[in-house]
Amino acid sequence: MPAILRLSLVLTTFFLSACRPPDTVEVVDSREPFRDDREPAEATEYQRFAENTTQTMFQWTKPQDWRGVKASQFREINFAFGPSSEGECYLTVLAGSGSGVAENFNRWRAQFGMEPMKEGEVAALPTETFLGRMVPALDISGSYNPGSMSPGGSVPKAEWRLVGVIMEAPGAVITVKMTGPKALIEAEQENLDAFLASVVPAPNLR
Amino acid sequence: MNAEPTTPSSPSAQVRVRGPLDRILAVLSSFHIACVCFALVLILTFVGTIYQKETLFGLYDCQRYYFESWIVPRVAWPLGIPLPGMALVFAVMFVNILAGGVLRIRKSKRTIGVVISHLSILGFFIAGAVSLWTKTEGHLQVNEKSENSIVQSAMDWVIEVRELKSADGQAPQDNSVRFIKDKFYRDCVGDRTRDFTSSVWPFTLTVGGYVRNAQIVPADDPDLGSKAPRDGAFAILALSVKATNEENIGGARVEVKDKSGNRVVSGLSTALERAPIVFETGGKRFSVSMTRERWEVPFSVFLDDFRAEYYPGTRKARAYESDIKVRHSNGNESNHLISMNNPLRDSGYVAYQTSFDDKAPPGEEKYSVFTVVKNRSDQWPLYSLIACTLGLVIHFVYKLYLFLNRNARRQEPQAAKAL
Amino acid sequence: MKPRTITAVCLAAIAGVLMIYQGYKSMPKAYEKTFSKTEVPPEWRPDVVEAVERMAIAATDGRVKSVNTFAHYELLRARGYAGMELKVEGQDKKRSWTPTAWLLDLLFYPKLAEHYPVFVVEDSEVVAKLGIKPHEKQRDRYTFHELNTGRAALAAAMQRLQGKKEEDKDRIERLTSSLAENFMAYESLAQALAGAHNQVTLGEEVEDPALKAMAGKPIPVMEAMAAFATCGAWKDMMAKRKAGEPVAPPPWMRNLVEELLGKMGTAGALRWYPPTATDKENWETANGLVNDLTEEGLHAPTAADKLRELALMGALATDPQKNGELQDRLKAFAESRIGEAKKFDHYNKIELDRTYLKYHIFSYVTRFFIALFFLTAISWLLPPWPLLRKILARLCLLGFAGIAAGMTQRVFITGWGPVTGIHETLPYITIIGGLFALLLMKYLKNPLPLAMAVVIGAAGMFFTSQHELLDSRDTMPALNAVLRTNFWLWTHVTTINIGYATVIIGAFFSMAYLFSRMFDIMRKDSGFFRDLTRTAYGVLCFGMFFSLIGTILGGIWGNESWGRFWGWDPKENGALLITVWCLFVMHMRMAGWVKEFGFHFWNAAAALPVMFSWWHVNLLNIGLHSYGFTEGLLGKLYIAYGITALVLIIGLIARFAEHIARKQMTATGAEKQPEPPSAPASAESAS
Incomplete structure (x- = not known):
């Protein structure tokens, strides 16, 4: 028996010592490329981890003090900001919806209890630079009631402000909407401008 | 097996011990080692079965901890004394059987059956080792009316590095896709990192922050721990590890340094990413990405038709089968039917009907999933089984013959007395 | 007799008495109520019952089986016994119900059948918690009528327990959910002919001449359904829709359909209309016929007549005078279903299936063996008698x-x-x-x-x-796709089970040895122990052989079916445990680690891995061989483990006692006692 004990002791120490791999390893495994493998294109980290196709279509820079939020339907690129994340900003692509700039602006105005804009009023709106074009921007304040569809519920928020732009592209409408308490939006206006300017179409993936 | 020694000690007593080599062989062939091994197999198998419960380790981890390991890791064996893993036990048993059951056993017509069956058991061990180290197994998913030749592992993650066309459009010098299996970085959790190099790379790839079930979240996500791997605007959130390993999605942080040690690029990578990290260094462009291990089989499978037959009024499948065309690169094409218990064998690969989706919503294709296995030792267990059965039958028939003979002899005088 | 032998007999007697007491305690009280003649329907004629038993039905488990088998399991699940005997006024002997007779009562006289004691409740605490008045006995049978008073509580309990895993429920919760399941299954059956029992009165607003002719008087819902689905207004609308014209049904039609469907009930269990084609799978219920009729499915051409047939039988059941006619029609109904099934080749082996549970061989064999057991026990008390x-x-x-x-x-x-x-x-x-x-x-x-x-x-x-x-x-449930291979069922499965059986036999022999050592049984016969050892060793070799071959065959099946020879699946591991246990015992003997006693001790313990592999791994709910959780099985398994452990402990005590006795003997210098019956183990040969 002692012989066996000795043997097993030697074996045990041998295998215990062989457990930890070294710190530098030479890569040995390789394979031929698949028959129809295409080369990948460069992509930003946002595109690489994109949660939806909209995120793969654009490149952008997130303002430093904004926070990324999980995307959802109609909030395809989604941020929050402010001390308790009460400020929101998100980009939406309404593909082939048929609705135009005026309809969407009027929908937003309705959330502040405002009448639809009259003809010509849209043309008179101030503009912002977005995706390399001058697009109309809406800036309204008041009591905000996004409706029961929104996670905030239907409790109206007083002293609220909305700043948003809408761009009509072929077959789609792209909107960026920022809402929050009046004072917060005032302070974040610059970040919005920076974000809008940073958004560019992405190089084609794959 | 039943070697029928005439004394309680091992058969080593039967053969005279001569030189030191014989003495070593005598120790290796001892029945004591055999018994210790059997006891260890019993313990490992029992514990490794009980711990497969979903709330504990699950099948995949149990296999790694108990059955494929040399020493059972601490997490899986809380007692202080280290427990040898099944790989070690089997290795010792292999030597023990070889020395005791084949080499040192006294060879005669009494023991021929025992020797054969011991040899056949060695055959099982060899088949098992070959399968453990060389077998590939993955899923091939084929949509109806389309073809596929890329098999994807359900279990293993790799980090793939591939040289791309250079910025000025020159073809890559190294055409192979290099990859790192997860066994090389599975222990790189938390702050631990490991460097990977290759003679064809002008850089070093550092892998760290490995997470078995990863989700990419914005770096300021409140659920993240302080040690979560971060890079840029994102971080890896470690989700709880699922007992069914197929459901886990690996993730890690990689960093590329050039020859002089300067950081070229870094990033997070998970198998769910939409695109790899692309970088340029030393005048070449590369991509790096984490993905399920994939490989291409030398033929492609075209799914002509898939059928599932159900028991009346239920969704319980009575049978499911796929009509496929196997296409080889030389243009050969042949038709096959793959069904349960009826796999396809081609070019050393075996494809089994595994799962299917035949109720895809309109616009999406029905698909069929095949498990594609390449295993050199595919049929070896069958040969070993035949040998083993033969050996045991020879032995037991011989024993029965002796027994009956003796019984008959014993009964004769008794009968005579009774008369 | 020696004192220790007497102890053994006493222990056995106590165990027997305890078992009988336990059996008595769990026996439900005989149902004392005497039913008056109007409280039970007239008896079904044997020829009618037999015709119905012969019908084929596609059960929810996927198997097409005889109505006899179907009814057997429905009643067995609810009542804990596939039969029923009740006292009926004016009859000396209790009247007995076969499962099919009970099913027919439930279908045609649901109101009366409500008062049959068909739900076994294992613990009166279950019903008490539901606000139902519990019976005196802990385990007893309840009627649907009684349980119905706690219906809301039962539904609430069901909802609460639905998300909970079986393992996490306590005993009362598990019993409650199984009671709720039985209750629901019963209701679904009781509603199967609701459309024949419920009535509807068509109003004057119906705008179809055929329907208008029926208006004003109550008619069975199924009859109205048949009339509606074949009426001109409905057919016109369907024709227009087929042509692509978007027509909305007029309000009278919508109201009528709503009322009819509401009164048809929600039954889905009785799929007794066989498909009218050879390779089709859709067996239909009465309610399914309605869909077929309105959507022109497989059964459409005959569906209206079939609904009317049921409606007529439902009406006949309300009039005691017309019971004879009902029975005749029911028989004809069953025979025409059998004819349909035969015509399209859906009647394979139904006849054989009916006789299986009708003349349940296993239940006779069980009684036979129990009688034989007592006979053998008595024969042991008598002097040896070879004949x-x-x-x-x-x-x-x-x-x-x-x-x-x-x-x-x-x-x-x-x-x-x-x-x-x-x-x-x-x-x-x-x-x-x-x-x-x-x-x-x-x-x-x-x-x-x-x-x-x-x-x-x-x-x-x-x-x-x-x-x-x-x-x-x-x-005999429908098999999973992977099991549908006779080659492997006949090789791997049979072999591995021979392995289980023989290893258990070997373990029993060793247990007998341990027992004999403890209680001095057969001590005088020195050959007894030697023979026992040789036999046990031979059986062990045999068991090892079959376990080993069976286990490997299973691996080869795995390799043939899904490319994995060995996957460390619990059932595979269980088989490995048995095989390795056998090898372990054999090699320990060869290594000299154990002698005769040790061999028997470890061989008796082989029962543990067999029980683990045979039953326990199936209850772990992991892997390919998991059969799901069966209430009460785990507890019984632990009892079996306990008994085995007890035998092993008895063996150890015997060993220890002998050891002490021998020591005292040597210490007092007493005369050398005859050696305990242990010839050198290895000197013996094994078969």
Whole structure:
């Protein structure tokens, strides 16, 4: 028996010592490329981890003090900001919806209890630079009631402000909407401008 | 097996011990080692079965901890004394059987059956080792009316590095896709990192922050721990590890340094990413990405038709089968039917009907999933089984013959007395 | 007799009394109520019941089976016994119901059937918690009518327990959910002919001449349904829709459909209309006929007539005078279903299936073996009488032939090998184990093999019937796709189970050895222990052989079916445990680690891995061989583990006692006692 004990002791120490791999390893495994493998294109980290196709279509820079939020339907690129994340900003692509700039602006105005804009009023709106074009921007304040569809519920928020732009592209409408308490939006206006300017179409993936 | 020694000690007593080599062989062939091994197999198998419960380790981890390991890791064996893993036990048993059951056993017509069956058991061990180290197994998913030749592992993650066309459009010098299996970085959790190099790379790839079930979240996500791997605007959130390993999605942080040690690029990578990290260094462009291990089989499978037959009024499948065309690169094409218990064998690969989706919503294709296995030792267990059965039958028939003979002899005088 | 032998007999007697007491305690009280003649429907004629039993039905488990089998399991699950006897006024003997007769009462006289005691409640706490007045006995039977008073509480409990895993529920919760399931299954059956019992009165607003003719008087819903689905207004609308014209049904039509569907009930269990084509799978219920009719499905051409047929039978059931006509029509109904099924080749083996549970061979064999067991026990008390032993052995063989006959019938019904699921392992292992023990009578000249064969027969068949009761599901269910291969069912499954059976037999012999050592039984006969050791060793070799081959065959099946020879699946591991245990014991003996006593100790313990592999791994709910959770099984398994452990402890005590005794002997310098019966183990040869 002692012989066996000795043997097993030697074996045990041998295998215990062989457990930890070294710190530098030479890569040995390789394979031929698949028959129809295409080369990948460069992509930003946002595109690489994109949660939806909209995120793969654009490149952008997130303002430093904004926070990324999980995307959802109609909030395809989604941020929050402010001390308790009460400020929101998100980009939406309404593909082939048929609705135009005026309809969407009027929908937003309705959330502040405002009448639809009259003809010509849209043309008179101030503009912002977005995706390399001058697009109309809406800036309204008041009591905000996004409706029961929104996670905030239907409790109206007083002293609220909305700043948003809408761009009509072929077959789609792209909107960026920022809402929050009046004072917060005032302070974040610059970040919005920076974000809008940073958004560019992405190089084609794959 | 039943070697029928005439004394309680091992058969080593039967053969005279001569030189030191014989003495070593005598120790290796001892029945004591055999018994210790059997006891260890019993313990490992029992514990490794009980711990497969979903709330504990699950099948995949149990296999790694108990059955494929040399020493059972601490997490899986809380007692202080280290427990040898099944790989070690089997290795010792292999030597023990070889020395005791084949080499040192006294060879005669009494023991021929025992020797054969011991040899056949060695055959099982060899088949098992070959399968453990060389077998590939993955899923091939084929949509109806389309073809596929890329098999994807359900279990293993790799980090793939591939040289791309250079910025000025020159073809890559190294055409192979290099990859790192997860066994090389599975222990790189938390702050631990490991460097990977290759003679064809002008850089070093550092892998760290490995997470078995990863989700990419914005770096300021409140659920993240302080040690979560971060890079840029994102971080890896470690989700709880699922007992069914197929459901886990690996993730890690990689960093590329050039020859002089300067950081070229870094990033997070998970198998769910939409695109790899692309970088340029030393005048070449590369991509790096984490993905399920994939490989291409030398033929492609075209799914002509898939059928599932159900028991009346239920969704319980009575049978499911796929009509496929196997296409080889030389243009050969042949038709096959793959069904349960009826796999396809081609070019050393075996494809089994595994799962299917035949109720895809309109616009999406029905698909069929095949498990594609390449295993050199595919049929070896069958040969070993035949040998083993033969050996045991020879032995037991011989024993029965002796027994009956003796019984008959014993009964004769008794009968005579009774008369 | 020695004091220790007397102790053994006393212990056995106490165990027997305890078992009988336990059995008595769990017996439900005989239902005392005497039903008046109007409280039970007229008896069904035997020819009518038989015709209905012969009908084929596609059950929810996917198997097409006879109505007899279907009703058997429905009643067994709810009542804990597939039959019913009640006192009826004016009848001396209790009137008894076969499962099919009960089903017919439920279908045609649901209001009366409500008062039959058909729900067994294992613990009165379950009903008390639901606000239902509990009976005196802990385990007793309740009527639908009684349970219906706690209906809301039952539904609430069901909802609460739905998300909970079986393992996490406590006993009362598990019993509550199974009661709720039985209650719902019963209701679904009771509603199967709701459309024939419920009535509707068409109003004057119907705008169809055919329907208008029926308006004003109450008619069965099914009749109205048949009339509606064939009326001109509906057909016109469907024709227009087919042409692509978007027509909305007029309000009268919408209201009528709503009312009719509401009164049809929600039954889905009785799919007794066979498909009218050879390769089609859709068996239909009465309610399904309605869909077929309105959507012009497979059964559409005859569906209206079939609905009217049911409606008529429903109406006949309300009039006691017309019971004879009802029975005639029911018989004709059953016969035409059988004709339909035969015509399109859906009637394979239904006849054989009906006789299986009708003349349940296994239940007779069980009783036979229990009688044989007592007979054998008595024979032990008598002086040795070779002829009696011979007769008992023949009878025992007859019993096993009975099990074999039952299994053969099953093989013919299913068309698959003898063992396709956990239930069938019980009779199979009983046969193998029992025959093996009988075979050993030739070599072991003592009463042990015969006793063992009888015990195995009795216990095996008892467990078979207990398992059927505990599970209360068809024991011949539709097989998973992977199991549909006769080659592997006949090779791997049969071999591995021979392995289980023989290893258990070997363990039993070793247990007998340990017992004998403890209680001095057969001490005088020195050959007894030697023979026992040789036999146990031979059986162990045999068991090892079959476990090993069976386990490897399983691996090869795995490799052929999904490319994995060995996957460390719990069932595979269990088989490995048994095989390695056998090898372990054999090699320990060769290594000299154990002598005679040690060999028997470890060999007796082989029962533990067998029980683990045979039953326990299925309850772990992991892997490919998981059969789901069966209430009460785990507890029984732990009892079996406990008994084995007890035997092992008894063996250890015996060993220890002998050791002390010998020591004292040497210390006092007493005369050398005859050696305890242990010849050097390795000197013996094994078969």
